Structures are given as structure tokens and as C-alpha cells.
Amino acid sequence: MTNAQATADLPSEDTSTMRPAAGPWQIAMRRLLRKRLAVAALVLIAFFYFVGLFAPLLAPSDFRDQNLEETLSGPSWDHPFGTDRLGRDQLSRVIWSARTTTIVTIATVLTGSLILSVGLGMLSGYLGGKVDTVIMRAGEAFGSLPALPMLILINATMRDRVKGWVDNLEGWLSTDQPLFYVIFGVLALIGVAALAAWLLAGSGGRSGAWLALAVTSAGAILALWGVQAVFAMPGASDYFLIFGALSLFFWVGGARVIRSQVLALRETEYVLAARSMGAGTWRIIVSHLLPNVSPIIIVGVSASLGAIAGSEIALTFLGVGVHDPTPSFGALIFDASSQPVIRNHPHLLIAPAIVVGLLIFGFNLLGDALNDVLTPKAR
Amino acid sequence: MNRAVLVILGIMAALVVAVGVLVIIVVSSGDDGETQSGSPNDNGGDSSRTQLRLRGPEPITLDPHIIQDASSALYVVEIFGGLLTLDTNLEIQPDLAVEIPTIENGGKVVNPDGTVTYTFTLREDALFHDRKPVLASTVKFSFERAADPNTRSLVAEFFLGDIIGVTEKLRGEATEVSGIRVVDDKTIEITIDRDLPSFLFKLTYPTAFVVDPSQVDSDDNWTRQPNGTGPYKLKNWRFGERIELEANARYHLGAPIIETVRYELLGSSITLYEAGELDVAGIALDDLERIQDPADPLNAEYRSGSRLSMDYLGFNTNTEPFDDPLVRRAFAMAIDKEQIARAVFQDAIPVANSIVMPGLAAYSEQVQAPLFDPEQARQLLADSSYGGPEGLPEITLAESGTGATAGAGTSAILEMWRQNLDVEVEIQQAESATFFQDVDQGRYQMFTLGWIMDYPDEEDILNIHFDSESPNNNTFYSNPEVDALLREALTEPDSARRIELYQQAEQLILDDVPWFPLFFDRFHALVKPYVNNYLIPPAIVPRLRFISFSSE
């Protein structure tokens, strides 16, 4: 949360110099890989996410497994980070906490940064007028708020209610429900059909819209499965509350940048040409604008990842994030930051603190480098 | 040099600079004499010491009529007083009254209809802090305020309900309490509905304390500057920061020796103690091992002792799945308290196998809660109406606490349920004020809580919690057999028979497991050698006025 500053250092709106050049991706990638520090950060973050995703396989033991015969032992071969008061392996707790961070950041990026900021930013930029005003003003209202107190307010007041909703939904969205598989099947059918339509249309008349539909339905299937998996976890409502609330605050920056990009692109010749040839709004957005703003999306997403991860840790630390027994860095650090514990068992603080410090540092370095790379503005 | 190396160099440079800056700041401001605010003479053996510095909890309220938690009571018993009080040995002593009414001195009269009338004569020198005299009408006003439905006292019914007319007043059916009669300015009569051996004890509880009518009526925020009759006055309560008490030099039972007592409400007590900013400090579990080591310099200042207090697990018998006694029993028998006490609490607190604690007359090692037996626990769960772990609804355990993680003991218990019963339980934490409210409202399925005795009588733990009619029965437990035994014990004059009745009732309760006793309480504290008479009584009673500093 303290690193909110990094997110705000997004490229300024003066990005009109960027033209839809061929292969912005490759250029960006090449430039990025030339920066060693950025590569180091990238490796660090990739490693973190790898650990987070495969936590159940990587962790030596479950985060709850207690061994009351071996409490508060210092680092050793069996327990490289030592054990806590309940004899739980600190290494496993750290690995499982990485999983929580992974889930929360990915979910927030999907809902907040991608869907909200890309969607609203593009709509706002492309449609302009009243839509633009409403979206941007709402964004301004959210953006001018201190996020942490608002998040606390939302999490403290809405927890019971969200728990109710989630419990309710959990019944619907479970693998025990036949309806769940029906929806799955329908989505899969749509996806396959769209893909077939795209392939069969022949190279001449290939429409991006079919491909987009196919990708969307595949995405929906994945999302549905992911959501189902999250629902099945204990403490699911906490996750939903957190990334729901975080999404509310982390779309503004991205949307603003994307809007200014779209504004610049809207008047370019080829968009005008496409429009004069009768292409619809959606089609223009999907097949002309989206590919060209994607580098910006990457910047927005990577810059907000660090802040999102930090927010989850902060909220948990304050007791309004995920709750026991779900492991989180916020909880680990909270436990270890009381003076008697720091003093007598410092090993409990060191491991989570270093991991969190490195992670946020990595995110900041990467965000910085991407910022440099993708905005050709001279520094 | 390439950029990455430079960055690493930069980081190291930053660290060096940071440490350097800190060192400079600290060293340069080190001897400006301003070590901390407002506390004169904090270091060394200074004979002019006048302030006792303690670390205290933040009270929920200082209104004596509604408090029901130990952290508020701590301050209230020093600021306020009632007709009677408890001394540090937990014996009844007169406070505002001249003497304890007994049959011998004519203060207690058993009326022909079975009711009992106590007559209290108020001390001539019984004064409020602002020197207003305490009159019989003041006492009557206080009782009636406590019993007023608008005061919303949850404890008035238990502690004052024996007085004739209090129940009617609590229900809003009467404007006055008929059982309290002002005879003259200094004499008051209290009539209760039957002869109860423990009634006078109840008058030592804060709900029976005297408040200043003119203050209470005129000032909504009166608890920030309460006008009481106790040995100390509240000088200052800075929310979330500190509480300062100032000696009431005209206190009728003997003026306090120490002029001011300051409670810090924030900070780590042992660090404050070692920095010389506290005179007494509680010891956190993580420090205990270190301090118990005889080689540690603090070991000489270490004190510990027991209190009439216990921790328990409460099952709300109105909610699923704990409406089935077999489930409660299964959950209880899956907990290995011995192991938790040894491994998690490092034997800092003893395991409790009964509700009544050692030190009370009815304590007996024969009366026992279900013992640890994972096999049987699983069997019981399978035999229950829920048929086993799969049949159980979602279960949440509530505890009082703030922050990101649950207490270590609670987490250990949860894990034992997961291992031994294959049941996943969630934890919900709430801040104490809300937590108490929610427990009373029966909003939790189960909870962990502690109970410290208000006075040394079994009534104050058994009747108050397990009589199905009691407003403080927080598990909504109801067993007619237990009710009968408890009510019989209440009025039983023969103490041996009374103990027997209580033991029978307790065993029935333990078998039904509305409460599952976990641990008895012990305190572990550090007391500076210059603090004399720092008594830590087994219950919450006025004690600050006895403390003194040795002049060395």
C-alpha cells in the first residue's frame, strides 16, 4: 500500500507520439530484455508466481499442519525458516501465503485492471461525450480517495453480507451442480463454433469478432473453473471481498491511460477508414483499438500488481483481509511484529518480511522498466 | 561498471546513510533530558516518586451499572464504591455503610413472609469526590438507575434481581424499586425476596455502586469525568492512550499512599518496563521463558500467582450443530488440553478440568469434564444426530481479539478438530465490546471466553451461567435437573450440603458440555523492587490504595 506512488507514475497522457507501429510487442520485449535489472525483477516475480501457483505441490507441508512437539524452533535443515508457536513450518506458511497473494493479484487484475479499466477506458475514449464524462468523473471520484480507509470501510461493513452472497453462490457454482456442467458445455460449444467460423471463413473474410468470441468463451470457461475452485476454498468470501473492493480502486489509472490512447487512435486514418467502410463500434474496438493499446495495458497491469499485492497484505495485517486459518503475508508479519516476538523469535519475521520486500521491490523495478520501454518519451 | 552493480551499490549506500542519519539524530537528541512526557523521576531509586505507572487495558465503559468485563471493572472499582466492598482477601467489608448488617447487630431481619430486610447506616464521612455527601436517597437513585431499562444493564437482573421490585422496574412496569426504602438521610432499607447467603456479596459488584445523581442526569458524557466515592478519582482518560487516576485524599477508608496512578493503554509492557517507563508489567508468553530463567536479570522481579479465573469454550446450545450434546462432547473430547498447555503455553497456565476453580469451596478433583479421547470423540460424532463430520453445517468459532491472526491456543484447538474429527472450523474475531454483545445475543455458534469471579461464591459462576432463567446464561443451556440443584444450593444454609449440591450440578453441566473448561488463569508479572504491597488479588477488587514506594 505504501507503494501506491509507483502505480501513479504511469506514463503521462502525452503519449500521442505513439503510432500504431508494426509489432509494438517485439520492440518492447527486446528493449525490456536489454535491461538487466528488469530481467532480474521479471525472473523474481515469475518465480514468486510459480511458487504461488504450485504451492500445494511445493510446500513441504500443509499450512495448518502443527507439530506441537517442535514449536518455535529456529532455522534448521528440516525447517529452513524455523517453526512458529504451533510448530507449523514457516517455509510452508510463506509458500502458501504466496498462493494467497497470487490468487488475489490475478483475480484483481482480471476483474479490475483488465475488464474494468480496459473496458471503461476504451468505451470512454471511443464513445466520448456523456459516457466519457460519466466514466471519467466516476474515476476521478474514486481516484481522489485514499484507497486504504475506503477498503477498510468496505471490508469492515460488507463482510457478513458478502459471506452470505458467497455461501449462496457457492451452492450454485459447485461441481455438485448439474447446471454447472450445462453452462460449461454451452460455453465450450460457443467457443468451438466461433473458432470454426473463424477458420472456415477463409483468409479473406476472417473477422476478428469470431476469434474474439472464441477467446472470450475460452476465457469464460477458465474463469468459471477458477471461480469454482476459489469458492471451494475455505475463506472464499474473504477473497471475493478483497478483490472486489480492490478492483473498485485499481481501474482508474489504467482506464485513464487507455482512454487517452484511444482518443489519439480514434482519429487515425485507418480507424476512420474502417468506420467509413461500415465497421461497427465493437468491431473497431476489438480488432483495431485493442491490439494497439495492449502495450499500455501491460504497463498498467504490471504497475498495479505491486500495489494490489501490497494492499492485500496491508488489509490482512489490519484484520480486514483474509482471515485465519488462510495464510497471508499480512498475517505472518502481524504475528511476528509484536515486540515480544521480534525480540525472542526474530526468525518468524525475517522470512516473510524479506519475501514481501523483494516482491514489492521487484514489482516496482519492473513497472519502472516497462514504463521506460513502452513510453518512447525521452527521460 | 554496469547498471545492476551500481544499483546494488546504491542500496548499500542507502542503508549506510539511513543508519548514519539515525545514529546522528539519536545521539544528538540523547541527552536533552526529555526522555518521555509527563512522568517525572522515572529512573533510579528516587525517594520523591509519587506516580505508579502501569500498563492497562482500555475500558469499554466506566459506567459501573452496565459493565460486565474485567478490563472496565479494573478502573471502576477504584473510582466508585458501594455500600459494601471486598478486601484483597475477598472478604466483605463495609464501604459506604458503617457496618455489615447481620442478625446479631440487628441489620438483617427475616420477615414473617420469608423476605429479608437489610438496614444499612451510611457513614457520616461518606463523600463523593466533589465532597457532596452520599445520602440514602443517592443510594436509592443509583439502584433504580441500574435497574432502569434505559440503562440497558445486562447484569442488573443477576446482581440486583433479588431485591423486591427490581424485576418490575427492569421490565418497565414500575417507576420505583419497592424493596428499597429511604428511612432517613443516612439510613436505607433493602428488602430481598428470600434469605440468600450470597446476597451481600452481590452488593460488592459495580452494578450496586453509587453514582452522583446530579452529574448523571445533567451530563451525557459523565463517564469521562465521573464523580464517584472510590479511593481514586479519574484525572484524565485519553482515549486509546492513557488513563490517569488521582488519589482521593479524603477517602473514608483511608487515603491512598500513592498520589497518581497512570495506566498506559498502548505499547509493549515489557519493553516499557525495561526502559524504566513502567513500575509493573505483565509478561507476554514469548518473554516468559526468558524471565523464568534464574540467570536473567529480571528474574528477581518476577511474580506469579493464581486468580479465580478460567478460560472456556462455550457452545451455543440453541444453534446447529451444538444443539446435540453428543456433538458438543465430541468436540470437547477431541481437544488435548495437556499438550496445548505444555507446547503452546509452556505450562504458563494450568489445565482446567472443572468449571469451579481451585480456591472455591466446591472445587473437587472428582468433578471432571470429558477427557481427551480422539477415538471416542469420533465415535460420538458418528453417533450424533448429524451422523459424522459430513453431516455438520459450517462451523465458526468466535473469539475476542483484533488483528490478523487468532490466538495460538485457538488455532491449536482448530487443528486438533481437523486432525481428530476431520472437521474444518473457521475463526471469527471481534473486538471485545462487540464480542461480548454478540455472545450475549447468541450470535455465535461457539466462542472462547474467560470468566473471572466477582466474589468467591459458586453462585457467581454456576447460577449466573447455567440456570436456564439467568439472563447471563450465554450458552442458552437448559436442564431442569441442573436448575433445581442450582436453585436449591442458592438458598441452602448448610455449607457442606451446599457444596454437595453445587458439585452434583457441576458434574451434570460438565457432562452436557455447554461450557468446556480449558485453562485456569495465572498471572505472570514483573514488579520493580521499590514497589511495596503490589497485591494481585484473585478477583478484581480495590487495591491501589495499599501500594507504596519504598524510599530506599
Add this chain to the structure above:
Amino acid sequence: MEGLLAYTVRRLLWAPVILFIVSFFAFSITRLGPVDTVDVLAGPRADEEAKERVRQELNLDKPIYQQYGIYMTNLIRHHDFGESQTIYRGTDVWDIIWPRILVSMQPGIVALVIAFSLGTAVGVFAALRQGTWMDPVAISSFLFFQSIPVLVSLPFLVLIFVVKLGWLPAIGWGGPEIDVGPQEVSLGIFSRHIILPALVLSLPGVAGVARLVRATTLAVLGEDYVRTARAKGLPELEVVGRHVLRNALLPLVTVIGLSLTTLLEGAFFVELILGIPGIGQLGFQAAQSRDYDVILALVLIVATAFIIANIITDVAYTFIDPRIRFGAQQGQ
């Protein structure tokens, strides 16, 4: 200048609208969000009748916009934020919050000053040493501090300076006291209590300021008039002082808004870990004890402060911006 005036007016008119959106949003969440508002407010063992009374007293039976209207009317007419419902039951929310704001402001102000002066120094230094090894070292070292969350760095600092070395006071807050009405407030700013919180809060901000100052300084250094001045052989310090600093400092105003966010969010952890009785500590307590009106008041006050700060920076920036260009032209 007309454009500027119009912009300023538009910004100022816009502020109440944002405030309205924010306050309505926050208010609705506190009233509609919790499942148990009435239960909490009515207190334990309240029967239906009592709950109904509470509902009427607090207008919970009215539609949300009416409740909001009543709340805001009380707030604006009587500065009445309502009463604390759980933490300090019955006490005026404003009386609780006001002393805390004064406490929280102190480390914040000191941190802001440190961050700005240190950041400017580092930024100018780095710009002047562009191309040498000192430039990236200076900037990235502070980037490191920016990346360490307060809740990671602070426990270590406490361990070293309070527990192990005993150099800093173990009590979180203290100092000379002033009476501000509801209670006294300690001025930690005049004591050693300020050191740790101010330091921890300022370090993350240094990098941001330094980078901005470095960029603007570089830009200014590239201007012809500065090059001329340097070529004329004016001492380096004078060039920096006269031409560079003056122009480079102006855009810094825009960072204030951001720094406020960082400071406020840092304050939660600093106050919790060190035990400082400020608004962060209160927010934590209120969130834990479901004292909805206290959280609401906190959010409203903080949001108002933010919106005002944002407007000031925005307007200031538009006033400052042309002056830079103007100065540059004159220099030529």
C-alpha cells in the same frame, strides 16, 4: 489567463460533486452494507420494540437518500458526526477523532518536509552528476526504500533502536501537552517520539520526489539560458540555485497529493506498530469493533482533505505551468 480562471472555477465547482458522490457512497455502504446495523446499535438483548425504536431514532426506516440527507444536514449545520456506538459508546465521534487528527498530522508533516528536502537534494545531485555512476546509485538507493513496505521495515527498526539499543522511547507517543477541548494532545513533534514515525514515513517518498526533481532539473539544464549562464562561468552553485532550483521545484507541488496518500496509508501501520494514538489506530479499532459511524466520519474527513489537496495541486499546477514557459522564453 481567462482559461486558467475558467479552469479554476470549474475545478472548484466540481469539488462538491465529487464530495457528494464519495459521501453518498460511503454513507450507503455503512447503512446498507452491514447485516446487523440495528443489532449493533440497539445493544444486546434488545427486543423487537427496542430495535424499532433505534430504527426510528436513527431514521433507518427511511429510504437511504433521506437518511443521507439527515446525516449531512446534521453534519453541516451542527458539525455532528453522530455518536460512537461501540468503542466509546455514546461519545461524540468528532470529540474522538479531532485529537487523533492532531496527533497523526505531526509525523505526517515532518515526514513531508524530510521527503521533500531530501528528495530535492538527491534529485538535483543526480541530475548534475548525470552520466556518472553517482546518478543511478543515488536514485536507485532511494527506490529501494520506496519498495520496502512500512510494515516490513518498521518492526526491524523497532527491534534495533527500541528493543536492542534502547535509543528511542518505548512509548509510542508523548511530549509537551496542549489542551484541545475534548482532551489533551501530546506534541510528539518536540520530542524523540517523532523520530521513528517521521523517518519511516518519509523514506518511501524520497525516491518519487528525487526522480521528478531529477527529470525537471535535466530539462532545465538543457535550456539555452542555463547553458549560457554556465558558459558565462557563473559558479555551479549559483546556476543551480538561481535558475535550476526555482524552475525545477514548481512541478513538485503536484506530488503533494500523492504523498498524502502514502503518508496516510503508512500512518495505519506506523501507528499500530509503534502505538501512536492517531487516526490510523482509531480506524483499526473502529473497523474491528464495527463502529460504523466512526469509520464513516474518518473516511469523510480524510476524503475531504484529499479532494481539497487535489484541487489545490491541480490549480496550482495550472498556474505554475505557464510561468515556467514564460520564464524560459524570457531567458532566451
